[in-house]
Amino acid sequence: MHGSDFTRDLGSVSLAGLRVGLPSVAGYFDPETSTRGLARAIDVLENAGATVVPTEIEEAALLSIYHNYKPLLAGSMAADLADYFAATDAPIATLAEVVTFNNQDLAKYAPYGQDLLELAVTDVMDPAEHTRQSELRRATAQTIIRQTAREHQLNVILSFDNLFSLFYAAAGTPAVVVPIGADESGQPHGATFVGIETGTDAHLLAIAYAFEQAIGLGAVPDLGD
Numbered sequence: 001m002h003g004s005d006f007t008r009d010l011g012s013v014s015l016a017g018l019r020v021g022l023p024s025v026a027g028y029f030d031p032e033t034s035t036r037g038l039a040r041a042i043d044v045l046e047n048a049g050a051t052v053v054p055t056e057i058e059e060a061a062l063l064s065i066y067h068n069y070k071p072l073l074a075g076s077m078a079a080d081l082a083d084y085f086a087a088t089d090a091p092i093a094t095l096a097e098v099v100t101f102n103n104q105d106l107a108k109y110a111p112y113g114q115d116l117l118e119l120a121v122t123d124v125m126d127p128a129e130h131t132r133q134s135e136l137r138r139a140t141a142q143t144i145i146r147q148t149a150r151e152h153q154l155n156v157i158l159s160f161d162n163l164f165s166l167f168y169a170a171a172g173t174p175a176v177v178v179p180i181g182a183d184e185s186g187q188p189h190g191a192t193f194v195g196i197e198t199g200t201d202a203h204l205l206a207i208a209y210a211f212e213q214a215i216g217l218g219a220v221p222d223l224g225d
Helices: 031-037 039-047 059-066 069-075 077-087 095-102 115-122 127-152 165-171 201-215
Strands: 019-024 051-056 156-160 175-182 188-194
Touching: 019 031, 019 127, 031 039, 031 156, 039 051, 039 175, 039 201, 051 127, 059 127, 059 165, 069 077, 069 115, 069 127, 077 095, 077 115, 095 115, 127 156, 127 165, 165 188, 175 201, 188 201
Parallel strands: 019 051, 019 156
Antiparallel strands: 156 188, 175 188
């Protein structure tokens, strides 16, 4: 996808007529929580002529992707990041250096901790096993997304914040988050649009763009210095 013009389809998609899936998994992310969080987004979509369709994904399907995912996520991170640092002439060369840097001031540089980074430094997975597990999860996640879309005739899937992240990350399908405002505490939230198929980035961005225009959140946040 490198070199692709992802702006080429902006303005080409209407929300009217779209069927938007709102997934839930019992005990993990339920429709009530998602609906409350996405209330504004759902109103905007429905007022624009889209149909929001609650969908249910079996818990066993979720567990097949979520089970033991951290070692898989960490398993190739050190090597992948080293390659990225080398390709970009970064001032550091390894993930271990990142961990050391963060440890200088965890509250500032890693306020949510860096357990996964530390795991990735020490727990490197055999490349063949990493590939096998990745391909298995990818096939499972793609099947779940495609079957859900086919069963409910969906054009796109909608999720609250990152609740659906491991599904689309494992499947390799595109996802884009559009701000939908903040809650009472000031915590910002987003509507995450997820593509059904891989390689549909431009089309998904067009859907997100149409939604962004409809919801009308134009304020630029003050990020400070």
